[in-house]
Amino acid sequence: MGVGVPLPPDKNRRENKPPDITSSSSGVSVVNARLSDSPILLFVYFHKAFRAQLAELHRLAGDRVKTGSYLAVELRRKFDYxxxxxxxxxxxxxxxxxxxxxxxxxxxxxxxxxEHDxxxxxxxxxxxxxxxxxxxRGDTADVLREVILCIGTIQSSICHHMLKEExxxxxxxxxxxxxEEQASLVWQFMCSVPVMVLEEIFPWMTSLLSPMERSEVENCVKQVVPKELSLQLVHSLYMYAEM
Known part of the structure; x- marks a missing residue:
């Protein structure tokens, strides 16, 4: 069949729909994969950090230790980041x-x-x-309920989206x-982020992980970054985290 000739309609072909998150056509499971073998899972470690941060923000809004404008300022700062x-x-x-x-x-x-959009x-x-x-403005309790509702909505939406990806x-x-190809893709991601932002993102992410997960991320960064830059970049990222 020549290039540009449309294929005949296939009665058995399904429409393009979002995949069913309850199953995967691949026999591979993210749960059983290791970051050291699959560098692309660095993105899943970011997912872990997002989940932890969203849960923390939901708790912060619900604790009501701080109220009104003080709570709003803190939540805005964290949500901005x-x-x-x-x-x-x-x-x-x-x-x-x-x-x-x-x-x-x-x-x-x-x-x-x-879904990202x-x-x-x-x-x-x-x-x-x-x-x-x-x-x-208005009844503070009512406004706070709206804030908590919005946080719960975005938490549910992002977590559901990340679960589907995983x-x-x-x-x-x-x-x-x-x-090796996965490592190259992760390196492309790192190169797409301004260095000053990257130096903040990684410490933020690792601060929300367990000590073992932090160690795995550090080893992954060493694995994906070109050797001539590896030590310098890793030192920069994790020195920033300890400041």
């Missing part, structure tokens, strides 16, 4: 990871990129209610890309 990290994380997945996967497995990546509206809602809380996308990446 979370949004920044999530932006770079999502951009790297869209432009580097999903783009690479699409060359080998079709009709997977596009659905997840759309939809998160922007959720952040907007949170910042709106934090602004209202900071100005102490069950569908990352097994395919592990299955279709060698360890």
């Amino acid at each position: 979370l949004k920044l990290v999530y932006k770079y994380h999502s951009a790297a997945e869209d432009e580097v990871i999903f783009s690479a996967l699409d060359t080998r497995v079709k009709n997977i990546a596009f659905n997840y990129s759309l 939809s998160t922007e509206d959720l952040f907007t809602s949170i910042f709106h209610w934090l602004h209202v809380l900071e100005e102490e 069950r569908q996308v990352f097994p395919l990446l592990i299955e279709n890309f060698s360890s």
Whole structure:
């Protein structure tokens, strides 16, 4: 069949739909994979950090130790940073990871990129209610309930999205890309982030992980970064974390 000639319709072909998160066409499981063997799982470690941070923010809003404008200022500061990290994380997945996967497995990546875009509206809602809380307009208790509701919504949305990626996308990446290719993709991600931001993102991420996970991330960074830059970059990242 010549190039450009459309294929006849296939009655058995399914429409492109987001994958069912309860199963994966790949026999690989993220749960059983190790970061040392599959550097692409560094993104899953970022997922762990996002989950931990969102849970912390939800607790902070619900504890009510701080109230009104004081609570709003602290939550806004933390959400500003979370949004920044999530932006770079999502951009790297869209432009580097999903783009690479699409060359080998079709009709997977596009659905997840759309979900990244939809998160922007959720952040907007949170910042709106934090602004209202900071100005102490209306009934503070009612406004705080809206803040907590918005945090719960974005927490549920992001965590659900990440779970789908871990069950569908990352097994395919592990299955279709060698360890060296995965390391190259992770390095591309690191190069896409400004150095000053990178020096903040990694300490933030590792601060939300267990000691063992932090050690695994450090070893992964050493693995994916070119040797001539490895020691310098790792020292820079983790010296910053200890400051």
